[in-house]
Amino acid sequence: MTSTTEQLAAQLSATTLLRFATAGSVDDGKSTLVGRLLHDSKSVLTDQLEAVEAASRGRGQEAPDLALLTDGLRAEREQGITIDVAYRYFATPRRRFILADTPGHVQYTRNMVTGASTAELTVVLVDARNGVVEQTRRHAAIAALLRVPHVVLAVNKMDLVDYAEPVFAAIAEEFTAYATELGVPEVTAIPISALAGDNVVEPSARMDWYGGPTVLEHLETVPASHDLTGCHARFPVQYVIRPQTAEHPDYRGYAGQIAAGTFRVGEQVTVLPSGRTSTVAGIDLLGEPVDVAWTPQSVTVLLADDIDVSRGDIIVPSGDAPATTQDVRATVCHVADQPLTVGQRVLLKHTTRTVKAIVKGIDSRLTLDDLSQHPEPGRLVANDIGRVTVRTAEPLALDSYADSRRTGSFLLIDPADGTTLAAGMAGDSFAAAAEAPAADDEGWDF
Structure with a gap:
């Protein structure tokens, strides 16, 4: 037993680690994909599977609902949606994984920001019947803002469109063009059926027109680097x-x-x-x-x-040493229910430092449809992405987010109740998005 344990420990230490997140609209099948990934890769314990089977039977379902492997909150199971970020850890002989299953509902976009802020790869799901929708574009924009190096477009529910190649090709072309314009460095499109298991772990016999990797094969082979020792020391x-x-x-x-x-x-x-x-x-x-x-x-x-x-x-x-500044120009993703307005007093949290600040200007708001900038919108509401200028009471040593995801990021906080208002990225994130992604793998925790 000891030798087996030692062999397993040695094997895990020799494999690389990949952090990845899932994103997509409500009912696109994210939790089902994650459950299928865990189930078919033999990463589910017997008692976990038995609990899922029992819960599925209690809901009148004959087959086990694999989405229950990640939707752990009672409210999630009752509503059939993902609310919180569900983290799962699993491994194959080729690689170890930390997976963040993020919510698809627009109300919980801030949780998607949390899950993707440390990710090296984001899997964006699209329902083959609906194609690219507004929330798909929002998730692509967030992945670009957060400088996630790799994006996988998983066109799900291909079984509901008769596994038609033209449907997949049209969605892949539209999404890739949109993501490229945002500056996403790499998009890999994969047609899948999470419910049936097609192209998740095993290749699909019903989509012989597709010659690319399965989702797991791509996750196991995509380059992932954690060597941050050569970055700016902070x-x-x-x-x-x-x-x-x-x-x-x-x-x-x-x-x-x-x-x-x-x-x-x-x-x-x-x-x-x-x-x-x-x-x-x-x-x-x-x-x-x-x-x-x-x-x-x-x-x-x-x-x-x-x-x-x-x-x-x-x-x-x-x-x-980075230059210190009290005038912070940044791109932010507004995550609170109350709007962010010009003149608003906030707290700015950067690494371990929290200082008083005031929103001096909201320079523009991103329009997701055509990626144009709406000048001087006056305020940002929940899920808006915009450029702001913030004046701090004390100087800060901010790096550009393009150089460091850790020391180039910050949070804007409501001083009255501690609510997180916005997640910020110092510098002009969209203007620099086509450059190499930031190497730092640290992110935000709301």
């Missing part, structure tokens, strides 16, 4: 450690998680936004001193000089 300070013990009477350490890049003992660093400089005198990892640390390790950094450093500051290499 260390947001989360906590200042002062144990004041007899053993370490003068210990002052700055704890947090390295957002990107690598830090070394002896390296000259700058603390932002103050601009003070020092040298890394030591790095503690799990209570032990190390000479070098890299993302995403959680460490404690010790500096050679006794300078003022507190939660919310960012430690960066002195030769690679």
Whole structure:
């Protein structure tokens, strides 16, 4: 038993990890696709499958409803829709996966933003009977904004259109043209039937006109890189450690998680936004001193000089420090029910720093139909995507979102009740969307 466990552990450590999310309109079959993926790849435990079968029989269904593998909330099962982001972890001999099954209902678009913010691939489902609809375009726009490197268009329910190739070809052509105009770097279109299992894990015998990969085959082979050590080094300070013990009477350490890049003992660093400089005198990892640390390790950094450093500051290499600013121009996805208006006072949360801010201008709103910009709309309402200018009370060390998904992103928060108003991406995200996607795989958590 021990040798088998060790062999499995060694096999998992040798495989790569892919984070991916599903998106699509209501009833396009996202949860069914995920359930089919888990079921046919033998990633469902026996007791889980038995529970799904029992729940399906209780609803009068003869066959197990695989969507119940992900729709875990009672309200989701009662309404037959996905509300919250359901995370699932599974593995095949070729790769490990973290899957975020996101809601399709327009009311829960903000949960789709959450799930896709850390994804390296997004599966956008389309009902073959309905084609590309407004919510499909919205999800494509969000994937482009979040700089998801790979997008899969899964044209589902092909069994309901007699597996007709022209139906699939027309939808794939329309979506690919739209996504390309947004700047999505890669779109792979796959015709499937999640209910019947066609082209999900096994190739379909009823669509012999399709010669591409199945969904699982594509997920197993798409390039995925997690090497963030070469990115701009950034260390947001989360906590200042002062144990004041007899053993370490003068210990002052700055704890947090390295957002990107690598830090070394002896390296000259700058603390932002103050601009003070020092040298890394030591790095503690799990209570032990190390000479070098890299993302995403959680460490404690010790500096050679006794300078003022507190939660919310960012430690960066002195030769690679971003400029600080109080005027933030960004693209935002508005996720709250109440509108965002010019002159509104908000809180801006960037990494571990939260500052007071005011919305100085709403420069434009994206029109999903033709991707035109509606100038000076005055406000943004739920699910709108627009460009804004925000003035902060204190300077921030923001990277461009094109360079870092972690240190280029922020949240706008209602100071009255803590509600998340908008998810922001510093810089002109759409103008730079055709460039290489950001390498940083961290994102937002609402």
